[in-house]
Amino acid sequence: MRRKNDVFVFGLAIFAMFFGAGNLIFPPEIGVTTGREWLIAASGFFITGICLPVGGLVAFSRATDVNKFAHRVSGKFNTAYFTLLILAIGPMLGIPRTAATAYEMGIAPNLGGLNPLLVSSIYFVVVYFLVMNPSKLMNNIGRYLTPIILSILSVVMIKGALMGFGVPGDKVIDQNSFSYGFFGGYQTMDAITSVILGAIIVKGLKANGYVRESEQRSMIVRAGIISGVGMALVYGGLLYLGAMANGNNLGLSRAELVMYFAKVTLGTYGIRALGLCITVACLTTSVALVAIASDFFSERSRFSYRGITVAVCTVSAVLAATGLGFIIDIAVPILTILYPATIILIALNIAKVEDHRVFKGSIYTGLAFSVLEVVARSGISESIEHLFNILPFSSEGFAWLIPTLIVSGLVAALRDRINIAAENI
Known part of the structure; x- marks a missing residue:
């Protein structure tokens, strides 16, 4: 009531x-x-x-x-x-x-x-x-x-x-x-x-x-x-x-x-x-x-x-x-991997994104760079750490953000091109 x-x-x-x-x-x-x-x-x-x-x-x-x-x-x-x-x-x-x-x-x-x-x-x-x-x-x-x-x-x-x-x-x-x-x-x-x-x-x-x-x-x-x-x-x-x-x-x-x-x-x-x-x-x-x-x-x-x-x-x-x-x-390390994936899922659900390809591209890209961050911060390899540190916003903990946005945009653009091409056939 x-x-x-x-x-x-x-x-x-x-x-x-x-x-x-x-x-x-x-x-x-x-x-x-x-x-x-x-x-x-x-x-x-x-x-x-x-x-x-x-x-x-x-x-x-x-x-x-x-x-x-x-x-x-x-x-x-x-x-x-x-x-x-x-x-x-x-x-x-x-x-x-x-x-x-x-x-x-x-x-x-x-x-x-x-x-x-x-x-x-x-x-x-x-x-x-x-x-x-x-x-x-x-x-x-x-x-x-x-x-x-x-x-x-x-x-x-x-x-x-x-x-x-x-x-x-x-x-x-x-x-x-x-x-x-x-x-x-x-x-x-x-x-x-x-x-x-x-x-x-x-x-x-x-x-x-x-x-x-x-x-x-x-x-x-x-x-x-x-x-x-x-x-x-x-x-x-x-x-x-x-x-x-x-x-x-x-x-x-x-x-x-x-x-x-x-x-x-x-x-x-x-x-x-x-x-x-x-x-x-x-x-x-x-x-x-x-x-x-x-x-x-x-x-x-x-x-x-x-x-x-x-x-x-x-x-x-x-x-x-x-x-x-x-x-x-x-x-x-556990939260470093889980949180970006959760943030991406929250954003995609709020934005009402329906395309499973955008979901997959965004999530797997975010996860890949989250795992890279964990490896880089572990000190296992100086070269990996150096590579990670040159990524945009890596010092702020957002190294995954730009690559995820790029992949999401590319997947969405490719989807639109495929749809237009299919309509013209």
């Missing part, structure tokens, strides 16, 4: 879906690293951390189904793409990161001294139980937890800005600040998650009477703007706090930075409250991601939902124990 405030309600829902506890760890570190260039870094972070996720929802509203999102490349590619996507947001990166974040931001600062593997094992036993026994409790926790975390963060950001942690100084990296923020937004994994969450959003819109594609797209755009403003305020505030602490030589990890700001502004009770909220928020996110992964693989294999859930929880527990830093490091 439609209501006047539906746009606002769906805007908050989209915000809650994208705003996870893990997202808190990247903006402060980017601010500390880029210093007085934090606004430039923020613009890059906002593109991949805010604009792309909303664009992913709009793109999914056009595709309407996970089986159609990349099917114009091929059915096999669509399956392979979503398999890698689910593995990335699931047991390989996303799920273990929630447990590692809960440990480093919620458990270690308040309890300390506990073995990470023991903690992650207990954590995923709880996750397994909740996945196999779903209840309204988790929905209620998620509904009320986000406002609590936002309230605490608002106090931290406002009080921190008034206190002043210092004056932003020079950046401490050689990398372009925009690209550093851009790749920081990659790490939130919200853009690649958006094509999965799109199914939930579209289903919710249909349940509320928005059955036409044009209505769904309009609602997603308007609600996305509301959620985007909220995320920009939170991310911007944390980036600024980090930038102010740029010259303090804190030497803290990403997780420790957030807790440091909470401790300075709110004291011991503040760090305990934020730590508890983050731990529970990570738990709810884990339950949702494990359920998504188990659903996806059980529907496409002979293995049972229960068996896959056990496997996902076990792998995630082991990876989580390696630490947040290690998980973020191994995420870089």
Whole structure:
């Protein structure tokens, strides 16, 4: 049933879906690293951390189904793409990161001294139980937890800005600040998650009477703007706090930075409250991601939902124990390959491109140059690294962009020439 405030309600829902506890760890570190260039870094972070996720929802509203999102490349590619996507947001990166974040931001600062593997094992036993026994409790926790975390963060950001942690100084990296923020937004994994969450959003819109594609797209755009403003305020505030602490030589990890700001502004009770909220928020996110992964693989294999859930929880527990830093490091090459493909698919779906040849040419070109970037950045070959560095926008992380646009244009032009020739026969 439609209501006047539906746009606002769906805007908050989209915000809650994208705003996870893990997202808190990247903006402060980017601010500390880029210093007085934090606004430039923020613009890059906002593109991949805010604009792309909303664009992913709009793109999914056009595709309407996970089986159609990349099917114009091929059915096999669509399956392979979503398999890698689910593995990335699931047991390989996303799920273990929630447990590692809960440990480093919620458990270690308040309890300390506990073995990470023991903690992650207990954590995923709880996750397994909740996945196999779903209840309204988790929905209620998620509904009320986000406002609590936002309230605490608002106090931290406002009080921190008034206190002043210092004056932003020079950046401490050689990398372009925009690209550093851009790749920081990659790490939130919200853009690649958006094509999965799109199914939930579209289903919710249909349940509320928005059955036409044009209505769904309009609602997603308007609600996305509301959620985007909220995320920009939170991310911007944390980036600024980090930038102010740029010259303090804190030497803290990403997780420790957030807790440091909470401790300075709110004291011991503040760090305990934020730590508890983050731990529970990570738990709810884990339950949702494990359920998504188990659903996806059980529907496409002979293995049972229960068996896959056990496997996902076990792998995630082991990876989580390696630490947040290690998980973020191994995420870089995977996301470097997945993100360009996702950006291309989002753009082609939004533009309503129908020609499968344009899809294939764009995707395979983008993937080829993404793999080239991973190889070049690995240091395996100086000649490959040199070749990569002369490509346009390679320092900004967009080496794939110009070749993809050229191939897309050539394929589209060739298609038009073939069509004209066929008409003249």
